[in-house]
Amino acid sequence: xxxxxxxxxxxxxxxxxxxxxxxxxxxxxxxxxxxxxxxxxxxxxxxxxxxxxxxxxxxxxxxxxxxxxxxxxxxxxxxxxxxxxxxxxxxxxxxxxxxxxxxxxxxxxxxxxxxxxxxxxxxxxxxxxxxxxxxxxxxxxxxxxxxxxxxxxxxxxxxxxxxxxxxxxxxxxxxxxxxxxxxxxxxxxxxxxxxxxxxxxxxxxxxxxxxxxxxxxxxxxxxxxxxxxxxxxxxxxxxxxxxxxxxxxxxxxxxxxxxxxxxxxxxxxxxxxxxxxxxxxxxxxxxxxxxxxxxxxxxxxxxxxx
Amino acid sequence: xxxxxxxxxxxxxxxxxxxxxxxxxxxxxxxxxxxxxxxxxxxxxxxxxxxxxxxxxxxxxxxxxxxxxxxxxxxxxxxxxxxxxxxxxxxxxxxxxxxxxxxxxxxxxxxxxxxxxxxxxxxxxxxxxxxxxxxxxxxxxxxxxxxxxxxxxxxxxxxxxxxxxxxxxxxxxxxxxxxxxxxxxxxxxxxxxxxxxxxxxxxxxxxxxxxxxxxxxxxxxxxxxxxxxxxxxxxxxxxxxxxxxxxxxxxxxxxxxxxxxxxxxxxxxxxxxxxxxxxxxxxxxxxxxxxxxxxxxxxxxxxxxxxxxxxxxxxxxxxxxxxxxxxxxxxxxxxxxxxxxxxxxxxxxxxxxxxxxxxxxxxxxxxxxxxxxxxxxxxxxxxxxxxxxxxx
Numbered sequence: 001x002x003x004x005x006x007x008x009x010x011x012x013x014x015x016x017x018x019x020x021x022x023x024x025x026x027x028x029x030x031x032x033x034x035x036x037x038x039x040x041x042x043x044x045x046x047x048x049x050x051x052x053x054x055x056x057x058x059x060x061x062x063x064x065x066x067x068x069x070x071x072x073x074x075x076x077x078x079x080x081x082x083x084x085x086x087x088x089x090x091x092x093x094x095x096x097x098x099x100x101x102x103x104x105x106x107x108x109x110x111x112x113x114x115x116x117x118x119x120x121x122x123x124x125x126x127x128x129x130x131x132x133x134x135x136x137x138x139x140x141x142x143x144x145x146x147x148x149x150x151x152x153x154x155x156x157x158x159x160x161x162x163x164x165x166x167x168x169x170x171x172x173x174x175x176x177x178x179x180x181x182x183x184x185x186x187x188x189x190x191x192x193x194x195x196x197x198x199x200x201x202x203x204x205x206x207x208x209x210x211x212x213x214x215x216x217x218x219x220x221x222x223x224x225x226x227x228x229x230x231x232x233x234x235x236x237x238x239x240x241x242x243x244x245x246x247x248x249x250x251x252x253x254x255x256x257x258x259x260x261x262x263x264x265x266x267x268x269x270x271x272x273x274x275x276x277x278x279x280x281x282x283x284x285x286x287x288x289x290x291x292x293x294x295x296x297x298x299x300x301x302x303x304x305x306x
Numbered sequence: 307x308x309x310x311x312x313x314x315x316x317x318x319x320x321x322x323x324x325x326x327x328x329x330x331x332x333x334x335x336x337x338x339x340x341x342x343x344x345x346x347x348x349x350x351x352x353x354x355x356x357x358x359x360x361x362x363x364x365x366x367x368x369x370x371x372x373x374x375x376x377x378x379x380x381x382x383x384x385x386x387x388x389x390x391x392x393x394x395x396x397x398x399x400x401x402x403x404x405x406x407x408x409x410x411x412x413x414x415x416x417x418x419x420x421x422x423x424x425x426x427x428x429x430x431x432x433x434x435x436x437x438x439x440x441x442x443x444x445x446x447x448x449x450x451x452x453x454x455x456x457x458x459x460x461x462x463x464x465x466x467x468x469x470x471x472x473x474x475x476x477x478x479x480x481x482x483x484x485x486x487x488x489x490x491x492x493x494x495x496x497x498x499x500x501x502x503x504x505x506x507x508x509x510x511x512x513x514x515x516x517x518x519x520x521x522x523x524x525x526x527x528x529x530x531x532x533x534x535x536x537x538x539x540x541x542x543x544x545x546x547x548x549x550x551x552x553x554x555x556x557x558x559x560x561x562x563x564x565x566x567x568x569x570x571x572x573x574x575x576x577x578x579x580x581x582x583x584x585x586x587x588x589x590x591x592x593x594x595x596x597x598x599x600x601x602x603x604x605x606x607x608x609x610x611x612x613x614x615x616x617x618x619x620x621x622x623x624x625x626x627x628x629x630x631x632x633x634x635x636x637x638x639x640x641x642x643x644x645x646x647x648x649x650x651x652x653x654x655x656x657x658x659x660x661x662x663x664x665x666x667x668x669x670x671x672x673x674x675x676x677x678x679x680x681x682x683x684x685x686x687x688x689x690x691x692x693x694x695x696x697x698x
Contacts (some may be wrong), residue, residue: 002526005522005525005526008522008525008551009519009522012516012518012519012522015518016516016518129538129539129568129571129572130538130539130542130543130568130572131572132542132571132572132573132574141552143552146525146526148550148551148552150550153550222550223515223516223543223546223547224546225542225543225546225572227539229513230515233513233515264516264519265519268519268520268523269519269522269523276482276508276509276510276511278519279511
């Protein structure tokens with residue numbers, strides 16, 4: 001296989017991996033602070049992408065045409081609205097269920113996800129059909145042999161990487177990050193040290209959901225199309241990525257996301273049978289990895305083992 | 307007493323005369339029942355109602371025709387586009403011995419579920435709208451016929467048109483449902499006949515989001531066109547992602563599955579130059595379309611005939627012609643229908659093969675031109691004013 005093609009596959013894989021990683025990081029954050037799996041996470045991404053699209057259409061209708069301003073407004077609207085939605089979900093559905101069995105949280109967020117998804121389908125105008133997403137990034141491209149490097153893809157990839165680095169800095173270098181890590185490590189001790197537990201949980205859910213909104217926006221700009229079902233699939237993949245990486249570990253989630261994308265690309269390219277089986281292949285490898293490392297590749301530092 | 311008796315006798319005489327009168331007037335023309343089944347309620351009811359009205363039109367025109375031997379009554383039943391309901395209605399029709407023949411079904415899932423019923427009870431039918439090849443080809447039931455084309459005809463036309471435009475190498479992407487797999491099979495067969503070559507075949511799931519791996523591989527195979535057997539949602543994604551990978555000089559050759567306005571809405575200017583094919587034709591372009599629409603509009607039906615109205619009319623008309631010819635007898639009607647060859651109709655010539663399938667079914671090619679699906683023959687691409695992607 002020639003080098004240009006390898007580069008192209010790598011670029012495709014990196015883009016996919018970035019989106020998966022952003023979703024997986026959300027799962028891992030929620031699990032870190034509250035030990036819950038929030039299954040509506042993927043659908044928050046969908047709502048985020050549709051919020052961005054709606055704000056774009058809103059700006060167009062008031063006659064704004066500058067791509068940069070529109071993009072910024074979409075980013076702010078989607079991230080702001082989803083951060084709010086995430087905090088709201090935590091406040092209304094997850095915190096009240098803290099003393100209930102974990103299955104209840106799982107079920108309630110699963111149902112909430114369905115409600116969000118169906119709400120987009122039913123209430124967004126013509127929401128059952130795929131919606132074109134505006135092309136707001138410069139579409140210049142360079143061809144190097146078989147490799148087609150597009151400026152917009154490069155920008156998206158860089159932006160995603162910056163967000164992940166930013167999150168890392170936030171968690172490791174700020175007081176807020178310290179509080180989040182403290183709550184994740186030991187809730188009781190964190191409380192006695194004066195950490196406002198409820199506030200930290202809400203902020204964590206806001207951050208995780210903002211990441212999902214960002215992933216939704218990247219998804220829209222990358223594919224130039226969104227539909228009400230995108231979050232469902234990304235949710236499942238992000239969740240699996242978080243699990244193989246090791247729930248509760250940020251690095252694990254990122255690694256899991258890229259690993260999953262890599263497996264899918266290999267599944268579609270290198271395997272002799274039809275590419276229809278690439279998901280079967282990727283998930284089969286995930287199952288094998290789980291059997292090999294039940295706590296994930298990079299386990300949470302203080303995972304409870306009974 | 308006598309008076310009472312004579313009065314009664316007079317009444318009886320009058321009654322008898324009256325009855326005789328009625329009987330004698332109906333003796334002028336024997337009344338024959340024919341059937342129609344389609345989706346009259348539910349999501350596809352627009353097509354069903356259009357089909358019913360069109361079949362009804364054929365019956366009405368026949369009933370005002372002084373030369374007709376019989377008077378016809380059409381029994382129209384609703385299959386709701388649901389196989390279970392369709393089987394019930396088909397049974398109801400097929401077990402009613404007064405029904406001689408019927409025009410049946412718009413939905414493929416219903417049509418394929420009911421063929422056994424017609425076979426079992428010996429009711430000759432003509433399918434007027436369902437396109438699944440299996441309806442006529444899975445079994446060899448002498449009772450089942452079809453006037454409209456199938457995806458086989460569609461793909462033959464597709465392969466023929468593209469070969470004539472000089473496209474020789476194709477990559478195939480199809481979804482892994484029966485619909486997509488059928489398209490892959492029939493297109494590959496048709497293309498082989500025209501000497502085209504398929505450089506790679508990719509089965510994808512019908513809700514897949516990312517096609518970059520498949521398309522990158524296709525890029526390395528360097529085909530002149532990508533044939534896509536599937537529906538609009540992933541059609542939009544594939545065409546959009548072709549652009550991302552710099553595959554804009556490759557033709558996007560679709561099927562009936564992407565012939566919808568949402569394909570164009572979803573892609574904007576990228577849709578330009580994409581192809582699709584449908585079984586049938588816009589009614590006004592059918593050979594007898596003008597005549598049909600004139601008559602249809604004169605009846606003031608509340609709904610338009612829709613895409614398959616002309617086919618429903620042609621199916622019912624063929625049934626009535628056959629009954630006129632051989633009389634109201636299921637066996638004879640069936641035997642005559644099986645031999646239909648080069649019969650003129652408003653949808654063009656009808657010839658049934660040994661499976662009862664119309665082999666000269668009309669297919670229409672479309673190309674996206676300036677944000678609209680334009681009939682190929684009317685497009686600037688056909689006239690040579692514009693060139694399709696990758697056309698030499």
